Amino acid sequence: MEQIKNKQIVLASRPIGWVEESNFRLVETILDAPDEGEVLVRNSYLSLDPYMRMRMDAVKSYAPYVELGQVMVGGTVGEVLESNYAGLKPGDLVTGSLSWQLYGVTKGKNLRKVETTKVPLSAYLGIVGMPGVTAWYGLNEIGQPKASETVVVSAASGAVGSVVGQLAKLKGCRVVGIAGGKAKCDYVTETLGFDACIDYKSPDFRQAFKAAIPDGVDVYFDNVGGEILDLVLASLNPFSRIALCGVISQYNQSEPHGIRNVRSLLVNRARLQGFIISDHLEKWAEILPQLEKxxxxxxxxxxxxxxxxxxxxPAAFIGMLKGENFGKQVVKLT
Structure with missing residues (x-):
């Protein structure tokens, strides 16, 4: 194989509070040729997701944290350039976790072949990728919505929340979104078809939220945690269900928000369950074709x-953590 110069973004330092661009460093390396069973991929798009913020801290979590000097973790889609794996050949399009870099070498079994006749390549990092599967699983397996129930979704214009609300509407639910800013709320109602969307940046957010849920909350899909989770807890119906997917409002806080309305979980016999979609890989083959269709x-x-x-x-990642993105945040690499 002809030597290929690779570019990577590595973790240069651990953030204290908010992430800064100085926490990252761009480096150049030379790629090794793929060994037996391995594949060389040129990445086309990189996915940026909130979970990456947790992986920057040297704390115990559901997955290993990124070591200093190590390439930042992340999902990618790209083209196979060289293959020593029977299931893939040059020219195949694949999705995997090849991190923040232009090229990657990995075992072929770690990649999934995709095609772009039905959806664009970048969508395999979003609506027909990890965020879409996360939305489907959290809503259906944990939320278990029934027709006419009220489903509330935070970060409703985001990669996960937007899918949750649309799936809930297909099940005949009343769907109320929470998002930041009028433009995002208009998109959620006018394009995605939610019944209502409340701007959490508005000074009358709490009153508007209460007005939007006259029959209380049966299912809450939480992507943000913090004060909004606390607010929703106060409006739960008996035997309601909460799918705790993320707490993006807390990732950059040195002192996370304390939840006050825990009593509501008890008196309403509610169920709150956190979940990580990588624990349920056996469901992906069932869910992805449904989303693609x-x-x-x-x-x-x-x-x-x-x-x-x-x-x-790095700048796009920081912007996403601050809510500056609109929908799924990706980086076009080639």
Whole structure:
């Protein structure tokens, strides 16, 4: 194999509070040729997701944290350039976790072949990828919504929340979203078809939220945690269900928000369950074709924010953590 110069973004330092661009460093390396059973991939798009913030801290979590000097973790889609794996050949399009870099070498069994006749390549990092599967699993397996129930979704215009709300509408639920800013709320109601969307940045947010849920909350899909979770807890119905997917409002806080309305879980006999979609890999093969079909038929809509170039990944990541993205945040690499 001809030597290939690779570019990578590595973790240069651990953030204290909010992430800064100085926490990352762009480096150049030379790629090794793929060994037996391995594949060389040129990455086309990189996924940026909130969970990456947790992996920057040297604390025990559900997955190992990124070591200083190590390439930042992340999902990718790209093209196979060289293969020593029977299941893949040059030219195949694949998705995997090849991190913040232009090229990657990995075992072929760690990659999933995709095709772009039904959905664009970048969508395999979003609505027909990890965020879409996360939405489907959390809503259906934990939320278990029934027709006419009220489903509330935080970060409703985001990669996960937007899918949750649309799936709930397909089940005949009343769906109320929470998002930041009028433009995002308008998109959630006018394009995605939610029944209502409340702007958490508005000074009358709490009053507007109460007005939007006259019959209380049966299912809450939480992506943000903090004060909004606390607010929803106060409006739960008996035997309600909460799928705790993320707590993005807390990732950059040195002193996380303390939940006060825990009593509501008891008196309403509610169920709150945190989940990590990588614990349920056996479900992906069942869920992905359903999502792909709904997207191809136009029943599921999505939006992307696209940053250009690997060097701009840190700024795009910080912007996503601050809610500056609109929909799924990806970085176009090639």
């Amino acid at each position: 709904l997207v191809a038929e136009g029943q599921l809509k999505y939006r992307e924010s696209v940053a250009e170039g690997l060097e701009n990944a």
